[in-house]
Amino acid sequence: MRNVKELHPELQIKLSLLQSECKKQGIVIGVGECLRTKAEQDALYAKGRTKPGKIVTKAKGNTYSSMHQWGVAVDIYLKMDVDGDGSTVDDAFNNSTGLFNKVGKIGQSIGLEWGGSWKSIKDLPHFQLPQYGSTPAQLKAKYGTPNKFMKSSAWSSSSGKKAAGNALKAQNNTDKSAKRIESAQSLEKKYAGSYDVGSNCNLMSGAGTGVVAPVKKGTQVQCYGYYTKKNGKVYLFVQVGKKTGFINKNDLK
Numbered sequence: 001m002r003n004v005k006e007l008h009p010e011l012q013i014k015l016s017l018l019q020s021e022c023k024k025q026g027i028v029i030g031v032g033e034c035l036r037t038k039a040e041q042d043a044l045y046a047k048g049r050t051k052p053g054k055i056v057t058k059a060k061g062n063t064y065s066s067m068h069q070w071g072v073a074v075d076i077y078l079k080m081d082v083d084g085d086g087s088t089v090d091d092a093f094n095n096s097t098g099l100f101n102k103v104g105k106i107g108q109s110i111g112l113e114w115g116g117s118w119k120s121i122k123d124l125p126h127f128q129l130p131q132y133g134s135t136p137a138q139l140k141a142k143y144g145t146p147n148k149f150m151k152s153s154a155w156s157s158s159s160g161k162k163a164a165g166n167a168l169k170a171q172n173n174t175d176k177s178a179k180r181i182e183s184a185q186s187l188e189k190k191y192a193g194s195y196d197v198g199s200n201c202n203l204m205s206g207a208g209t210g211v212v213a214p215v216k217k218g219t220q221v222q223c224y225g226y227y228t229k230k231n232g233k234v235y236l237f238v239q240v241g242k243k244t245g246f247i248n249k250n251d252l253k
Contacts, residue, residue: 044057074126078092191223191227197221198217
C-alpha cells in the first residue's frame with residue numbers, strides 16, 4: 001500500500017525479513033505506512049483541529065516529530081481471515097487472537113523496535129529502527145531535517161543511494177504528480193471491504209487529484225479502511241490489481 005523503496009535501506013531489508021519470518025509461522029502481513037511527507041503529517045495534525053475527526057497526533061509537519069517522516073518507521077496490517085468469515089479486509093487490525101503480539105516478537109527478534117512494547121501509548125502495527133531512538137529527538141539534534149539525514153552517510157551507503165534518492169524526491173513532491181501516492185488521512189474499519197466500481201472513473205493519487213489510471217465499471221477493488229475526506233466527499237484508499245490510489249466512495253458500490 002506504500003512505497004517501501006522510500007524507507008531507510010536497513011529498514012527495507014528488515015521489513016522483508018519480517019514478512020518472510022512471519023510467513024514461516026503462517027502470518028501474512030502487508031505494509032500500511034512508510035515514509036510520511038511534511039504535507040501528509042500536517043494533514044494528520046489538522047484532523048480534530050481544523051479538519052473533522054478526532055485528534056490523532058500532536059506533531060506538526062514542520063517539527064519533524066514523527067519517525068515516519070525520517071523514513072525509519074513502518075506500519076503493518078494483517079492480510080488474513082482472522083475471524084473466519086471468509087474475508088480478510090475486515091481483519092487488517094484484528095488482534096483478537098494475538099497475531100500482532102506474535103508479529104511484534106518476531107520483529108524484536110530481528111532487531112526492530114516494536115510500538116506494542118511502549119509503556120505509554122501502545123502502537124501494535126508500528127515498527128522502527130532502534131538505533132535512532134524511540135522519538136526523533138536524536139535525529140533532529142544531529143541532522144535538523146529528514147532531507148539532510150537522507151543525504152548523510154548514515155543513509156547513503158552504496159546499497160541505500162537509490163532508496164535515498166526515491167525518498168528525497170517524495171519529500172519534495174506535490175499533488176501535481178500522480179507518481180507519488182498520498183497517504184490516507186484516516187482509518188475506519190467500516191470502510192474495509194471489497195467494492196465494485198459503479199461507473200467508469202479514475203484511480204487518483206490523492207483525494208480528487210492526479211490520475212493514476214482509468215478504472216472501468218464493474219472492476220473489483222479492495223479497501224482496508226483507509227480514506228481521506230475532502231470537501232465533504234469520502235475518497236477510499238483502494239487496491240486495484242497491482243496499483244493503489246484513491247476513488248470517490250460515490251463511484252463504488
